[in-house]
Amino acid sequence: MKQDKVNITVIIIFVIIIGLAIWSIFTYPIKLGLDLKGGTQVILKATQIQQKETSSSTTSASSSGNVSSDAIDKAMLIMLNRIDKLGISEPLVTKDFNNNIVIQLPGVDNPDKAVEVIGKTAQLEFKIVEGYDETTRTYKLGPTLLTGDKLASAKAGYDNNGRVVVEFSFNSEGAKQFEKITSENIGKQLAIVLDGEVKSAPVIKSTISNNGVIEGIGSLEEAKDIALILQTGALPVNLEIQEIRTIGPTLGQDSLRQSLIAGIIGFILVVIFMIVMYRGLGLISFIGLCSYVALLWGILSALKTPLTLPSIAGLILTIGIAVDANILIYARIKEEMYKGKTKIVAFREGFKNALKAVIDSNVTTLITAAALYRFGTGPIRGFAVTLALGIIISMFTSIILVRAILFLMLNSKIITPGFIGVKILKNSNPKAQSQKEQ
Numbered sequence: 289m290k291q292d293k294v295n296i297t298v299i300i301i302f303v304i305i306i307g308l309a310i311w312s313i314f315t316y317p318i319k320l321g322l323d324l325k326g327g328t329q330v331i332l333k334a335t336q337i338q339q340k341e342t343s344s345s346t347t348s349a350s351s352s353g354n355v356s357s358d359a360i361d362k363a364m365l366i367m368l369n370r371i372d373k374l375g376i377s378e379p380l381v382t383k384d385f386n387n388n389i390v391i392q393l394p395g396v397d398n399p400d401k402a403v404e405v406i407g408k409t410a411q412l413e414f415k416i417v418e419g420y421d422e423t424t425r426t427y428k429l430g431p432t433l434l435t436g437d438k439l440a441s442a443k444a445g446y447d448n449n450g451r452v453v454v455e456f457s458f459n460s461e462g463a464k465q466f467e468k469i470t471s472e473n474i475g476k477q478l479a480i481v482l483d484g485e486v487k488s489a490p491v492i493k494s495t496i497s498n499n500g501v502i503e504g505i506g507s508l509e510e511a512k513d514i515a516l517i518l519q520t521g522a523l524p525v526n527l528e529i530q531e532i533r534t535i536g537p538t539l540g541q542d543s544l545r546q547s548l549i550a551g552i553i554g555f556i557l558v559v560i561f562m563i564v565m566y567r568g569l570g571l572i573s574f575i576g577l578c579s580y581v582a583l584l585w586g587i588l589s590a591l592k593t594p595l596t597l598p599s600i601a602g603l604i605l606t607i608g609i610a611v612d613a614n615i616l617i618y619a620r621i622k623e624e625m626y627k628g629k630t631k632i633v634a635f636r637e638g639f640k641n642a643l644k645a646v647i648d649s650n651v652t653t654l655i656t657a658a659a660l661y662r663f664g665t666g667p668i669r670g671f672a673v674t675l676a677l678g679i680i681i682s683m684f685t686s687i688i689l690v691r692a693i694l695f696l697m698l699n700s701k702i703i704t705p706g707f708i709g710v711k712i713l714k715n716s717n718p719k720a721q722s723q724k725e726q
Contacts, residue, residue: 294692295692295693295695298688298689299689299692299696302688302692305583306579306582306583306586309583309590310582310586312587312590316589316592317589318585318588318595319592319595320544320594321394321595321596321597323596323597323667324544324595324597325594326394326535327392327393327394327534328392328402328532328533328534328535329390329391329393329534330391330393330407330531330532331389331390331391331531331532332391332407333388333389333530334355334359334360334363334387334388334389334525334526335355336354336526355387355525359524359525360383362524363523363525364381364383364389366520366521366522367389367523369520370405370406370516370517370520371402373519373520374402374405379392379393379394380667389527391403391406392535394594394596403532404513405516407529408483408517408523409523409525409526410436410517410518410523411435411436411481411482412435412522413435413480413481413482414432414434414480414481415429415431415479415481416433416469416477416478417429417477417478417489427479427489429479433465433469434462435522436518436521437522438458438459438462438465439459440457440459441457441519442456442518444508444514445511447501451503452505452506452508453502453503453511454502454505454511454518455500455501456500456501456502466497466500467496470492470496474493474495475493476492477489477490478490478492480500480502482502487502487504487505488501488503547597547604548600550604551600551603554604554608555581558607558608566615566618567707568702568707568709569614569618569621569694569707569708572690572693573611573618573690575690576610576614576689576690576693580678580682583681584606584677584678587677587681588677593674594670596667596670598674599671599674602670602672602673602675605675605678606674606675606678606679606682609678609682610678610681610685610686611686612646612682613650613683613686614686614690616642616645617639617642617646617690618638618708620637620639620641620642621634621637621639621708622638622708622710624637624638625710626710631708632698635694643687646683646686650682650683654676657672657679658672658676660672661673661676
């Protein structure tokens with residue numbers, strides 16, 4: 289009786305979670321990815337950063353010389369990091385034959401703002417002010433004493449006077465340098481320069497060991513953008529926009545329709561196979577499979593992950609993976625039944641003996657998905673995310689939900705050898721086995 293209450297509780301929890309997943313599906317419809325719907329493509333030309341004399345309006349100039357491949361690769365990684373923090377899913381950042389950086393952004397509503405944040409150089413410098421020209425209203429700054437690569441964190445917010453600021457702190461190395469700079473220049477102005485523009489030049493009143501603020505920011509949204517680019521680090525190159533254009537889907541609605549049809553057919557064939565092979569247990573698998581699809585689709589919609597063709601492929605693949613655990617468990621249950629054990633013992637032993645194989649097979653696939661996500665880009669990452677989520681959700685539905693349903697039905701007259709697809713051997717002795725169990 290106690291076990292039945294546990295099983296009922298598990299089923300109720302799953303019903304609530306599935307309900308939330310269905311609500312998420314209708315509240316946050318899944319958007320189509322670049323290959324199915326299109327998006328924005330940006331081509332950026334990388335140029336070298338060449339330092340020159342600093343003023344209030346500029347601190348660096350670009351050189352047309354060749355940029356190293358390592359610098360471009362580093363810039364691409366930084367831009368990918370910025371895109372992730374902007375919440376843009378499944379971007380594609382590549383190089384063309386001319387070493388231009390090509391960025392494809394699916395479903396971006398404001399591409400100009402996204403490009404401004406993604407491609408901003410974000411060179412943060414700290415300099416001592418040596419004078420001020422009243423005519424040109426520009427600062428005469430000294431050499432760069434510290435740069436933004438020593439930052440540990442940056443956060444947008446308000447100061448005590450309600451002004452928008454970006455608060456920042458240094459790592460251990462940067463904190464030591466900042467403390468030395470401020471201790472040696474008390475009474476002087478310290479210019480905080482971002483991409484050549486003096487954001488603020490406060491007077492150093494005492495030694496500062498770690499924290500600082502950037503003032504002179506127009507809005508909180510701008511402050512958030514500045515904090516984001518400072519967190520991801522400065523680009524090692526300047527970027528010039530060569531082209532921004534909207535691109536159409538590379539595959540289109542026909543591919544989407546065919547993929548969905550393939551998924552539906554695969555789903556139906558899997559269900560038919562399970563019913564033919566495992567009779568009533570196959571019907572239970574159908575319930576688990578429907579729950580699995582609802583949960584996976586709901587989570588993908590809640591994460592606002594664009595649906596690309598590789599993602600659909602991962603979704604279809606995980607439908608087959610989702611019943612792997614059921615097949616292992618059901619096969620072990622049938623083996624135990626053929627040995628003449630009672631259905632209670634057979635079910636218990638079947639789940640217990642198959643559990644290790646289920647976990648091992650799923651963990652190895654998760655490792656593969658993790659490798660694809662770590663070393664892949666764009667659509668490959670989308671496939672990896674779908675695959676990993678599918679594996680995790682299928683384990684929960686197979687091991688927890690299906691088990692709760694089966695064990696709740698176990699004492700009923702519905703669960704018979706025929707229901708499982710087993711013919712009891714003549715030499716089996718269920719009564720003796722039952723006495724042994726007791």
